[in-house]
Amino acid sequence: MRISGKYLIRRSIYAVLTFFIALVMIFIIPRLVAVNPVDILAASQQFPPSVTKQLIIQFGLNQPVYVQFALYLKNVLLTFPPNLGYSYEYYPTSTYQLIATALPWTLFLVGSSVAVSALVGTFVGLYAGYRRGSMLDRTITYSSMTLRALPYFWVAILFQILFAVVFRIFPVAGAYSILDTSPAFSPEWTLDVAYHSMLPMITLVVSTAPVYAIIMRNNVADLVREDFMNVAESKGLKKQRILISYALRNGILPVISIIAVNFGYVVGGALLVEIVFGYPGIGTLLFNAILGHDYPVIEGIFYILAITVILANYFADLIYSLVDPRIRYT
Amino acid sequence: MEISNLSVKFPSLKGEVTAVDGISLSIDQGKVLGLAGESGCGKTTTGLTLLRMIRPPGVVEGDIEFAGRNLLSLSDEELRRFRWKEVSMIFQGAMNSLNPVKMVGSQIADSIMDHTKKTRLEALKMSAELIRRVRLPPDSIHKYPHQLSGGQKQRIVIAMAIALQPKLIIADEPTTALDVVSQERILDLLKDIVSGGSSTVLFISHDLSVLAKMCDTIAIMYLGKIVEMGSTRDVLASPAHPYTSALIDSNITIESMNSTVESIKGYPPVPINLPTNCRFSDRCPFATQECFDSEPPQVDLKNGHVAFCYHPRKENGR
Numbered sequence: 001m002r003i004s005g006k007y008l009i010r011r012s013i014y015a016v017l018t019f020f021i022a023l024v025m026i027f028i029i030p031r032l033v034a035v036n037p038v039d040i041l042a043a044s045q046q047f048p049p050s051v052t053k054q055l056i057i058q059f060g061l062n063q064p065v066y067v068q069f070a071l072y073l074k075n076v077l078l079t080f081p082p083n084l085g086y087s088y089e090y091y092p093t094s095t096y097q098l099i100a101t102a103l104p105w106t107l108f109l110v111g112s113s114v115a116v117s118a119l120v121g122t123f124v125g126l127y128a129g130y131r132r133g134s135m136l137d138r139t140i141t142y143s144s145m146t147l148r149a150l151p152y153f154w155v156a157i158l159f160q161i162l163f164a165v166v167f168r169i170f171p172v173a174g175a176y177s178i179l180d181t182s183p184a185f186s187p188e189w190t191l192d193v194a195y196h197s198m199l200p201m202i203t204l205v206v207s208t209a210p211v212y213a214i215i216m217r218n219n220v221a222d223l224v225r226e227d228f229m230n231v232a233e234s235k236g237l238k239k240q241r242i243l244i245s246y247a248l249r250n251g252i253l254p255v256i257s258i259i260a261v262n263f264g265y266v267v268g269g270a271l272l273v274e275i276v277f278g279y280p281g282i283g284t285l286l287f288n289a290i291l292g293h294d295y296p297v298i299e300g301i302f303y304i305l306a307i308t309v310i311l312a313n314y315f316a317d318l319i320y321s322l323v324d325p326r327i328r329y330t
Numbered sequence: 331m332e333i334s335n336l337s338v339k340f341p342s343l344k345g346e347v348t349a350v351d352g353i354s355l356s357i358d359q360g361k362v363l364g365l366a367g368e369s370g371c372g373k374t375t376t377g378l379t380l381l382r383m384i385r386p387p388g389v390v391e392g393d394i395e396f397a398g399r400n401l402l403s404l405s406d407e408e409l410r411r412f413r414w415k416e417v418s419m420i421f422q423g424a425m426n427s428l429n430p431v432k433m434v435g436s437q438i439a440d441s442i443m444d445h446t447k448k449t450r451l452e453a454l455k456m457s458a459e460l461i462r463r464v465r466l467p468p469d470s471i472h473k474y475p476h477q478l479s480g481g482q483k484q485r486i487v488i489a490m491a492i493a494l495q496p497k498l499i500i501a502d503e504p505t506t507a508l509d510v511v512s513q514e515r516i517l518d519l520l521k522d523i524v525s526g527g528s529s530t531v532l533f534i535s536h537d538l539s540v541l542a543k544m545c546d547t548i549a550i551m552y553l554g555k556i557v558e559m560g561s562t563r564d565v566l567a568s569p570a571h572p573y574t575s576a577l578i579d580s581n582i583t584i585e586s587m588n589s590t591v592e593s594i595k596g597y598p599p600v601p602i603n604l605p606t607n608c609r610f611s612d613r614c615p616f617a618t619q620e621c622f623d624s625e626p627p628q629v630d631l632k633n634g635h636v637a638f639c640y641h642p643r644k645e646n647g648r
Contacts, residue, residue, distance in 0.1 A: 227426035234381050234421075235441040235490070236413030245440065249431045324431055325474045 007321060015314040022306035027072050030295050036061065037295055041088045059085075076303065084303065085296030089288070095300035098285060103304065105175055106281035109197060110263070110270050113204035118259050120205065121212025126248055128213065129220025141217060144210035153272035156203045160276060163199060170199045173278035200277045204270060208262060212255055219251035226250075253324050260316030264309030331357045331380070331498055331530065336392035337554075338375050338384055345602040349375040351554035352392070357498065362524055362531040364545035364562065366538055366577065368598055372554040373534045374422065377500040380532070381417055382409055397497060415445045418491040419500040423507050424484040428475040434486045435461065435471030438493055445494055460489040464519060481512030485519070492523060502534045517543060538581050542566055550574050553598050553609040560635030570629065570637035573610045608640070616641045 030037075038061060042052040056062055060071045075083035084095035128140040164172040171177070175196050182188040223229055224247070232246045271283030278284070282301055289297035321327045338350040350372040357363045365373050375384070382401060384390050394401035396416060404412055421427045429437055438460055439453035448456070454471070461470050464485040475483055484504060491499055501520065505513040521544060524531050533544050541548055542562060549559040550573065558571040569575045576594045596613045608614070611621040620640055629642045 227421065227423065228429045230383065231421055231427045232429070232440075234383055234413055234419055235444075236410045236415065237440055237444045238410070241440060241444060245432060246429055250429070326430060326476050 007327075008318070011314060011317045015310050018310050019306065022310070023073070023076065023303075026299055026302050026306070027069055030299055031065075033295070037088070040293060040295075041086075041091065044088050045091050082303075084300035087289075087297050088294045089292045089297075095296045098297060099282070099300050099304055102280060102282050102285040105279060106270060106274070106283065109200055109204070109274070109279065109281060112197070113201045113208065113270075114259060114263055116201070117205040117209035118212050118255070121209035122216050122248075122252060122255055124209070125213035125216025125218075126220055126243060126251065129217040129251065130224060130243060130247055132217075132221040132224060137217070137221075140213060144213045144217075147206060148210040148214065150207065152203065152207045153276055155207055156200070156273045156276040159199055159203050159206075171196050173276075175280050197279075200270075200273050200279055203273050203277075211258065211262070215258060216251055216255055219254060220247050223247055223250050249323065253320065256319055256323065257313075257316050260312040261309075263312035264305060331355075331397075331532075332393075332395040333380075334393045334395070336376070336379065336390070336394065338372070338379055339389045339391070341387050341389075342602070348554055348601045348604065349388075350379065351601070351604075353551075353554070353556050355549060355556070355559075357530050357532060359497075359530055360528065361546045362533055362544055364541035364548040365532060365534045365551060366536060366541055366548060367551035368536060368577075368594075370598060371551045373536075373551055374502055376551075377419060377502050377532060377534055380498070380500060381413055381419055411445065414441050414496060415494050416496055417498045417500065418494065418496040419502060420484075420487055420491045420504045422503040424487040424504075425480060425507065427487050428483060430475055433472055433474055434478070434483075435473075438486070438490050441490060442493055456493065457489070460493055461486075463492070463523075464489045479512075480508055481516065484508060484512070484516055488516070488519065488523070492529070495528065498530045498532065500532045500534065503536070505540065506535070506537070513540075520544065538566065538577060550577065553601055553604070555609055555638070557610065557639070558635075558637040560631070561633060564631070564633060564635040570631055570635070570642040571610075571639045572614050572616050572641070574637075608638075 036056075038052055038055045038059065041047070041055065042049075047055070060068055063071070075085075081096050081100070084099070087093050087095055087098055090098065124140055124144075128137040131137050160172060163169045176189065176192050177196075182192075229242070229246060232242045237246075270281065271286055273279070274281045274283030275287050282304070285297065286301045288294070289301065333353065333355040335352050335354055336350055337348065337352050340347045340349060353372075353376065355363070355376075365376065367373055378384055379390055380394065380396075380401070382390075382404070390402060392402075396412075399412075401412070428434060435454060435457045438457040439450065442448055442453040442456055443450060446453075458468060458471050462468065466482060466485050466489075470478065470482065470486070475486075478486065484507075488504070491501075504520065505516050508516060517540065520531075523529070524544070531544075533541060535541050545562050547560065548562050548565045549556050550565065550571065551557070552573050558565060558569065558574045565574060566578065569578060573594075580593050594613060599609075599612070606625050607623060608617070608621040608626045611617040614621065618640065626638045626640045629637050629639060631637065631642070
C-alpha cells in the first residue's frame with residue numbers, strides 16, 4: 001500500500017489547476033456586479049471625496065483589469081497573511097482578520113460533526129447492508145431517508161425549541177457563555193465550548209449521517225452478493241472479520257469521496273445551522289456579509305471555501321489509493 | 331461423509347424448483363469422488379449444501395452425516411468452526427473468490443487465524459509455506475488479486491482450501507475458467523495434493539476427461555438425481571445409463587476429430603413440479619412407456635457399479 005510518485009504528482013497538478021480556476025472566478029464574479037466598491041465603502045463610512053479618491057488609487061481600481069488581476073494574485077498568493085481586502089462594515093478591520101477569528105469555530109464544528117456522522121453513518125449502514133432485508137435494515141433505511149429529507153435549518157430550529165427551550169438541556173445559542181470569564185483553553189472554557197457546541201453538532205450529525213448510512217448500506221447490500229463474500233463466510237471467518245476486512249474495506253471507498261465532498265458542503269450547510277444557533281463561525285460571518293453587501297468578506301470566504309473543498313478532495317484521492325490497491329495511475 | 335436422501339428446494343414464482351432431488355452418496359476417506367453432469371443439474375448446489383451455504387429461502391432436507399455429526403443440526407458457532415476446518419471448497423471462478431482489497435497472503439492467513447490460536451505472524455508464515463506448496467513465487471504473498479493471473483489466483487484459492495488440512499475438499503469446476511495449459515498444471519497440482527491420501531475430495535466437473543484423470547469413483551447427475559455411479563473405469567468404459575453414454579459421446583477427443591461429435595438432443599427440462607418418472611425419458615433414444623410413467627429401479631452391476639434405468643446397457647445394445 002504505497003502511493004506512487006506519478007499518482008501524487010498528477011493529483012497535485014489537478015488540485016493546483018482547480019485552485020487557479022477558482023481564483024480566477026473569485027476575481028471575475030464581483031466585477032460583474034458593476035458597482036464601485038469604494039463608493040459603497042465611502043457611503044457606509046461617510047468618507048469625504050478626497051479620501052475616496054485616495055482609496056481608489058490605493059486599491060488600484062484606476063488600473064486596467066489585467067493589472068488589477070496581477071495585483072490580486074500578488075495580494076492573495078504572495079502576501080502572508082493573504083491580503084483579502086478590508087471589510088466595508090467593520091472598516092478598518094481586514095477581511096483576513098474577520099475570517100481568522102471565525103474559521104476556527106467552523107472548523108471545530110464541521111470537523112467534529114463530519115467525523116462523528118461519517119463514523120456513525122458508516123457503521124450503521126454497514127450493519128444494515130450486511131443484514132439486508134431484515135427488520136433492522138428496513139428501520140435504518142427508512143428512518144435515514146426520512147431524516148435525509150428534512151432541511152438542516154428546520155432540524156436546527158426543532159432541536160433548539162425542543163432541547164433548549166422546552167427541556168432546557170442545552171444552551172439556546174452562542175459558542176460560549178458571555179458570563180464565563182475563564183481564559184481560553186482552560187478546562188472550564190473547553191467544557192463550556194463543548195457544551196455550547198452540542199446542539200449545532202447534533203443537528204449536523206442528524207442531517208448528514210443518514211447520507212453515509214444510505215450509501216454504505218447500498219454498497220454493502222450489493223457486496224454481500226459477491227463471490228468473495230460467500231467465500232469469506234464459507235471459510236468460517238469470524239463475523240467481525242467478515243464485516244471489517246471484507247465488507248467495510250470494500251464498501252467504504254465511495255464513502256471517502258463523499259466525506260470530501262461533504263466537507264465543502266457542510267461548511268456551506270453549517271451556515272444555516274450557525275445562524276440558528278448564533279454560532280460565531282464562517283456561516284454567520286457570510287450571512288452578515290451578504291446582508292451588508294460586504295463584498296471583500298464574501299470573496300474572502302469563497303476563497304477559504306475553495307481551498308477547503310480542493311484540499312479535502314485532494315486528500316480523499318490519496319486516501320482512496322491507500323484503501324483501494326487497484327487505484328494507481330488514474 | 332454420508333449423504334442420504336438429500337433434497338434442496340427453492341421456491342419460485344412458477345413453483346418449487348427442486349435443484350437436488352433425494353440423492354444419496356457416500357465418500358470414502360482418502361478417495362476422490364467425481365460428480366458429473368450438464369449445467370444446472372445440481373452439482374454445485376450439492377457441493378454448497380455440504381458447507382451449509384444454501385441460503386433461505388432455499389430448503390435443505392435429508393441427512394448429511396460427517397464424521398459422526400449431523401451437519402444439518404449444527405448451531406451457528408459450531409457451523410462457523412466446522413466450515414473450512416472440516417470441509418473446504420475450491421470455488422468455481424477463482425477470479426471472484428478473492429477479496430480485491432486484501433493481499434492474498436493475508437487472505438489465506440485469515441482462515442488460519444479464525445480457526446486456530448495462531449498469531450498473525452505464525453499464520454502468515456504458514457501462508458508462505460502454502461504458497462510454496464502450490465508452486466507460486468514467494469513474493470506472491472504480498473500481491474493483490476488484480477496483480478495475479480487467473481491460474482495464479484486459482485493456486486491461491488487452492489492454497490486457501492488446503493490451509494487447515496480439512497477432511498473433505500470440494501473442488502467445484504476448479505479449472506473450467508482457465509486456459510488449457512494452466513488447466514493441465516492446476517490438475518497436476520491438485521493430483522499431487524490429493525495423492526497424499528489424507529484428504530477426501532469431491533470433484534465437481536462437467537468435463538469427463540478431467541474426472542477420468544482425477545477420480546476413483548464417478549457419480550453422474552441429471553436434473554438433481556444421480557443416474558449412475560461406480561468406479562471411474564466401470565462408468566467410463568462400460569456406461570450403463572443412456573445419459574452417461576451420451577455424455578461420453580459428446581466429449582471431443584483427438585480420435586473423434588474426424589468423425590462428428592454426438593451432442594445430446596434437446597435441453598434438460600426446468601426442474602419445477604416434475605412428475606416422478608425417469609428424468610431423462612424425454613431425451614432418451616431408448617425410452618419406453620414405463621420410463622415416462624414411473625421412477626426407474628436401481629440396477630446393481632458388478633463392483634458396486636449402479637445405474638437407475640429400465641434399460642441398462644445390455645438392452646440398449648452397448
